Amino acid sequence: MGNNSWEARADEYSLYGFTDLPSVHERGAVVVTHGEGPYVFDTKGRKYLDSNSGLWNMVAGFDHPGLIKAAQDQYARFPGYHAFFGRMSDQTVLLSEKLVEVSPFDRGRVFYTNSGSEANDTMVKILWFLHQAEGKPQKRKILTRQNAYHGVTAVSASMTGKPYNSVFGLPLPGFLHLSCPHYWRNGKPGETEEQFTARMAAELEATIIKEGADTIAGFFAEPVMGAGGVIPPSKGYFQAVAPILKKYGIPFIADEVICGFGRTGNTWGSQTYDFMPDAIISSKNITAGFFPMGAVILGPELADRVQAASEAIEEFPHGFTASGHPVGCAIALKAIDVVMNEGLADNVVRLAPRLEAGLAEIAKNPNIGELRGVGYMWALEAVADRATKTPFASTLSVSERIANTCTDLGLICRPLGQSVVLCPPFILTEGQMDEMFEKLDKALKKVFAEVA
Numbered sequence: 001m002g003n004n005s006w007e008a009r010a011d012e013y014s015l016y017g018f019t020d021l022p023s024v025h026e027r028g029a030v031v032v033t034h035g036e037g038p039y040v041f042d043t044k045g046r047k048y049l050d051s052n053s054g055l056w057n058m059v060a061g062f063d064h065p066g067l068i069k070a071a072q073d074q075y076a077r078f079p080g081y082h083a084f085f086g087r088m089s090d091q092t093v094l095l096s097e098k099l100v101e102v103s104p105f106d107r108g109r110v111f112y113t114n115s116g117s118e119a120n121d122t123m124v125k126i127l128w129f130l131h132q133a134e135g136k137p138q139k140r141k142i143l144t145r146q147n148a149y150h151g152v153t154a155v156s157a158s159m160t161g162k163p164y165n166s167v168f169g170l171p172l173p174g175f176l177h178l179s180c181p182h183y184w185r186n187g188k189p190g191e192t193e194e195q196f197t198a199r200m201a202a203e204l205e206a207t208i209i210k211e212g213a214d215t216i217a218g219f220f221a222e223p224v225m226g227a228g229g230v231i232p233p234s235k236g237y238f239q240a241v242a243p244i245l246k247k248y249g250i251p252f253i254a255d256e257v258i259c260g261f262g263r264t265g266n267t268w269g270s271q272t273y274d275f276m277p278d279a280i281i282s283s284k285n286i287t288a289g290f291f292p293m294g295a296v297i298l299g300p301e302l303a304d305r306v307q308a309a310s311e312a313i314e315e316f317p318h319g320f321t322a323s324g325h326p327v328g329c330a331i332a333l334k335a336i337d338v339v340m341n342e343g344l345a346d347n348v349v350r351l352a353p354r355l356e357a358g359l360a361e362i363a364k365n366p367n368i369g370e371l372r373g374v375g376y377m378w379a380l381e382a383v384a385d386r387a388t389k390t391p392f393a394s395t396l397s398v399s400e401r402i403a404n405t406c407t408d409l410g411l412i413c414r415p416l417g418q419s420v421v422l423c424p425p426f427i428l429t430e431g432q433m434d435e436m437f438e439k440l441d442k443a444l445k446k447v448f449a450e451v452a
């Protein structure tokens, strides 16, 4: 690796997010220059099938002409504006109407951010603002689950239920993490899935009673946990927790940053798992990854309460300079149209069974303990012993080795704990899906032969 190489320059001047640095120093960074459909190309001319849609978000691939044109057209028309002081761009107005129209709500209001983290952060502030305005300033605690991923700002990292946040001295006080509803990993010996779900619900209710419902501002959940390892809820989980939240007057917020806009086979993950949240957090594929944007979509009840509180306090003192950016909104309008009306969401519905079947075939490998997922989001979890679900020694870095071997074969996939995640773009063809299966299978066999 020459001193003047792209890899060396990436290493010298930039910081990476969530990156195992020794492994990058050893292997060199991948510096990406452009893409074609679901493929990206690096500075060495190598081509990779990106089975992770970038970071879950590039669902229309890396060169979609309609999205590029929507951006170019809006840049030519009006390249930037804010949404403060009673002003906002026409594109912002159009996008809010569209988001409420495609949401599960019959009415609602939308607030824009630049990221999913900020959208969760904003939602927490909305809840604090609301409860305070309603005379309950002590109603501030936030409930999430272990393994949840809600982002990286100080508040959204506190909501994230991962041990790595302890390096920041997080979570902040008042952010409580319930158990992760992952039956395969967390079920007790002899416990049925129904009993497991009942135990999760009982834990929620016991926590509410112990803490006091009047101290809890809200409950946040991803319909399917994404960055926690693609963990669908145990059977009946949301049907069990939703009535408890309602009973104690605790708003239920669905973090649909990954699930939203088709990833689970419906527009929203809350539709796939058949529950009605009080608000939705959206980001990632809201713009098909072509612009940084997040959105808080409030359902009718929260929208009315926030409106009343804002009028009483005279303003809602929150907003980002680029909230509701017209170019982002124009791209999001186009992205929603492309996903919902140009066959992308249909592809997920049509090809999800093929994706599942192909992965199930690969998962027959005795070192795969669980294949889990839904729609176009899946994980294969590696185990040293399938019967006892014993993981490999963490020093073996099995999932990193699998992902690195895949990269060498021209397939990008992501290690998460002892799992490998596949969440392909919605434009993937059947031939490209087969390419993904072949390369993944080859990498798994190679790595398990080395470590097992």
Ligand SMILES: *Cc1c(COP(=O)(O)O)cnc(C)c1O
Binding pocket: 114, 115, 116, 117, 118, 120, 149, 150, 151, 152, 222, 226, 227, 255, 256, 257, 258, 283, 284
């Ligand atoms: C990625 C993600 C976030 C954070 O979004 P950023 O844009 O990275 O800040 C929040 N929630 C979920 C479920 C996510 O997957």
